[in-house]
Amino acid sequence: MKVLINKVKNLIKLLSILALITFVTTHSNSAESAKLLKTDWSFKGLFGKFDRGALQRGYQVYTEVCASCHSMKYVSYRNLGEKGGPEFTEAEVKAIAASFEVTDGPNADGEMFVRPAKLSDKFVMPYENVKAAQAANGGAYPPDMSVLVKARGGGVDYIYSLLQGYEDAPSGMTLDEGVHYNKYMYGNKIMMSAPLSDDILEYGDGTKATVEQMSKDVTTFLMWAAEPHLESRHQMGFKAIIYLIILTILVYFSMKKIWSRVKSEV
Amino acid sequence: MSDHEYTPTSKVGKWFNDRLPLLTLANHLTDYPTPKNLNYWWTFGGILTFCLITQIVTGLTLAMHYIAHADMAFESVEHIMRDVNYGWLIRYIHSNGASMFFLAVYIHIFRSLFYGSYKSPREIIWIIGIIIYLLMMAAAFMGYVLPWGQMSFWGATVITNLFSAIPLVGEGIVTWLWGGYSVDNPTLTRFFTLHYLIPFLILGLVVLHIWALHVPGNNNPVGIDIKKPSKDTVPFHPYIVIKDGFALLMFMIVFAFFVFYSPNILGHADNYIEANPMVTPAHIVPEWYLLPFYAILRSVPDKLLGVVAMLSAILILAVLPWLDTSKIRSAVFRPLYKQFYWILLADVLILGYMGAMPAEGLYLLIARVATAYYFLHFLVILPVLGFKEKTLPVPLSITEPVLGGSPNLATAKHNESFDK
Numbered sequence: 001m002k003v004l005i006n007k008v009k010n011l012i013k014l015l016s017i018l019a020l021i022t023f024v025t026t027h028s029n030s031a032e033s034a035k036l037l038k039t040d041w042s043f044k045g046l047f048g049k050f051d052r053g054a055l056q057r058g059y060q061v062y063t064e065v066c067a068s069c070h071s072m073k074y075v076s077y078r079n080l081g082e083k084g085g086p087e088f089t090e091a092e093v094k095a096i097a098a099s100f101e102v103t104d105g106p107n108a109d110g111e112m113f114v115r116p117a118k119l120s121d122k123f124v125m126p127y128e129n130v131k132a133a134q135a136a137n138g139g140a141y142p143p144d145m146s147v148l149v150k151a152r153g154g155g156v157d158y159i160y161s162l163l164q165g166y167e168d169a170p171s172g173m174t175l176d177e178g179v180h181y182n183k184y185m186y187g188n189k190i191m192m193s194a195p196l197s198d199d200i201l202e203y204g205d206g207t208k209a210t211v212e213q214m215s216k217d218v219t220t221f222l223m224w225a226a227e228p229h230l231e232s233r234h235q236m237g238f239k240a241i242i243y244l245i246i247l248t249i250l251v252y253f254s255m256k257k258i259w260s261r262v263k264s265e266v
Numbered sequence: 267m268s269d270h271e272y273t274p275t276s277k278v279g280k281w282f283n284d285r286l287p288l289l290t291l292a293n294h295l296t297d298y299p300t301p302k303n304l305n306y307w308w309t310f311g312g313i314l315t316f317c318l319i320t321q322i323v324t325g326l327t328l329a330m331h332y333i334a335h336a337d338m339a340f341e342s343v344e345h346i347m348r349d350v351n352y353g354w355l356i357r358y359i360h361s362n363g364a365s366m367f368f369l370a371v372y373i374h375i376f377r378s379l380f381y382g383s384y385k386s387p388r389e390i391i392w393i394i395g396i397i398i399y400l401l402m403m404a405a406a407f408m409g410y411v412l413p414w415g416q417m418s419f420w421g422a423t424v425i426t427n428l429f430s431a432i433p434l435v436g437e438g439i440v441t442w443l444w445g446g447y448s449v450d451n452p453t454l455t456r457f458f459t460l461h462y463l464i465p466f467l468i469l470g471l472v473v474l475h476i477w478a479l480h481v482p483g484n485n486n487p488v489g490i491d492i493k494k495p496s497k498d499t500v501p502f503h504p505y506i507v508i509k510d511g512f513a514l515l516m517f518m519i520v521f522a523f524f525v526f527y528s529p530n531i532l533g534h535a536d537n538y539i540e541a542n543p544m545v546t547p548a549h550i551v552p553e554w555y556l557l558p559f560y561a562i563l564r565s566v567p568d569k570l571l572g573v574v575a576m577l578s579a580i581l582i583l584a585v586l587p588w589l590d591t592s593k594i595r596s597a598v599f600r601p602l603y604k605q606f607y608w609i610l611l612a613d614v615l616i617l618g619y620m621g622a623m624p625a626e627g628l629y630l631l632i633a634r635v636a637t638a639y640y641f642l643h644f645l646v647i648l649p650v651l652g653f654k655e656k657t658l659p660v661p662l663s664i665t666e667p668v669l670g671g672s673p674n675l676a677t678a679k680h681n682e683s684f685d686k
Binding site for chain 2: 007010014143146147150151153155186227228229234236238247251252254255259262263
């Protein structure tokens with residue numbers, strides 16, 4: 001009994017050190033200026049999955065609002081129809097792709113030509129290059145959104161809050177031309193003007209397009225863009241851990257049996 | 267155990283084994299007499315072997331898809347994450363595997379510190395272990411550079427710049443390391459090459475580490491020398507194999523939670539921003555396992571002395587067997603050392619925390635005190651303790667806890683005959 005208590009004690013010690021390490025790492029990663037807004041993300045937890053409707057609406061917000069400045073260069077049109085994503089039908093994805101134009105070539109005559117995008121094409125970028133993007137946005141580069149939620153301390157909560165964090169600057173704070181106040185932004189100064197306002201777009205499924213709703217939808221979409229295999233990761237993880245636990249229990253009893261031959265504690 | 271000893275029966279087997287006794291080496295490994303009172307802290311050697319193999323296998327697979335070029339590295343990692351079959355799984359196992367590897371190695375090192383496993387006659391095992399640890403840090407650091415994110419780039423810049431502290435030739439060395447005048451493509455390609463090489467060096471050293479271990483045999487929680495084989499030992503197989511296997515499975519469950527449910531929690535968000543030499547991140551921090559040394563580096567105001575302090579903090583471990591003057595190995599019988607052991611552990615954890623915080627104000631002050639204490643522990647407390655401490659009586663054997671033993675078997679025997 002005493003041995004068992006000691007073992008449990010040791011395990012607790014070990015786990016608390018692990019927790020401390022995790023805490024220090026995460027704590028140092030998120031330099032937040034204000035407490036972030038929270039919402040119930042469907043993709044968190046052991047069985048977390050994306051809300052298909054939110055992903056499709058989120059794509060609409062991205063493409064109608066964000067995509068005019070923000071690229072998403074690692075995502076392809078085909079991804080929109082893949083399992084675990086927005087899961088648009090193949091016809092829908094083809095139609096989406098065809099509504100964009102890409103420069104291809106050179107053709108047999110050595111000329112570049114413009115054609116409608118195909119499923120295999122990456123998302124068309126709003127600007128030719130970083131310099132062009134900066135020139136069009138007062139010197140600030142609108143970051144690529146492919147892995148944006150993973151590239152910010154606070155992740156989805158941060159993006160969700162930022163989209164709703166526009167306020168009038170507190171008195172005494174002077175903002176330069178083209179700079180906006182956002183209470184969640186690092187340093188509170190942001191070059192992007194408030195991108196969302198109520199009913200800026202009309203959702204196809206009839207959901208009311210409030211700023212809060214659009215923020216949640218587009219952030220869900222960004223999470224999928226950054227982690228397209230999140231659903232299969234969660235599914236596989238659950239199976240793997242159940243398998244490991246069962247195997248551990250079996251090995252534990254085998255160990256007890258084997259060690260019962262010697263006078264000693266395991 | 268000779269009743270089930272393996273001897274090759276086939277002609278080819280005999281012919282081969284006569285020329286290279288590889289087949290009967292298994293007999294040594296299965297029969298290897300191991301103290302039967304080893305606790306679970308002793309299972310981390312096996313766990314570390316698993317970690318090394320996991321890193322090598324996943325690393326090889328990643329290298330088939332990764333492109334070591336400053337313009338393509340970041341994109342190729344995203345390609346692995348998105349388009350390579352189970353690429354996300356392999357990469358997350360590899361990146362979290364590094365953290366798990368260090369978690370295990372720190373437990374392994376602190377187990378050794380508690381039970382005095384570094385003392386005579388196991389100094390060589392210990393020193394090889396320290397070299398492995400150094401190589402692990404080099405491999406981990408260079409591996410972190412490969413995704414070519416912001417922390418990769420700036421971490422590489424900060425760490426390589428440390429060499430510029432060397433008087434006279436420092437700047438030249440840094441240029442030589444970079445292969446240019448800043449961290450750029452040549453730096454990335456050479457880091458990739460070295461990152462690929464080091465694990466195999468570690469593998470070779472692990473063989474030596476285990477070989478050196480099999481000469482005196484394992485230390486044990488009581489810390490006394492034991493007769494081998496005897497009532498105090500069990501053959502490695504099946505007793506230790508199944509126990510190590512059980513512990514490994516427990517470890518894998520923790521590992522799996524990180525890989526499947528919070529694969530990015532131990533990494534820095536900035537490393538998902540592609541490297542940009544024109545933009546410096548607000549805080550440049552290394553991975554968690556290097557934080558204590560980073561804190562030591564920053565707590566010294568002079569650059570050269572800071573580097574010297576950081577390196578000394580690691581290298582001091584190599585001479586630990588001679589700094590610890592106590593003849594008693596296990597902290598179980600050293601009431602004072604036991605207390606200082608826990609203080610040292612707390613000190614290292616505090617250093618780790620301070621390494622993650624900005625080097626200013628109270629944080630810096632605490633880091634300085636903790637750095638001073640770290641060296642005080644090894645340079646003053648340990649040598650003095652060996653002479654001043656009143657240790658508890660040590661048992662003669664594991665099975666018969668007769669008091670009056672000594673960590674040295676010859677002395678113990680002498681005492682035994684003396685008592686008669």
